[in-house]
Amino acid sequence: MEERMVSIILNVQTLIDERGWTQKQLAEKTGIRRAAVSEICNNMRTSINREHLEKIAEVLELKDIKELIELRVEQEE
Helix, strand or coil, X not given: CCEEEEEEEECHHHHXXXXXXXHHHHHHHHCCCHHHHHHHHCCCXXXXXXXXXXXXXXXXXXXXXXXXXXXXXXXXX
């Protein structure tokens, strides 16, 4: 049986780049600490607050959670 490596990736940095925003602007619009926004944007967080995801989705006016979160599955031989 092949081993799989599964990762959850947040596309927050890509989404704010598309809007011409900075991490600082996202922090101001959501009320999330700048350090936390930086960790989220750089996929450095091991746990993510659901409320933070909701605030980010709201200010980015997302219609589908798939715009925000990606599931990557890599097969190992």
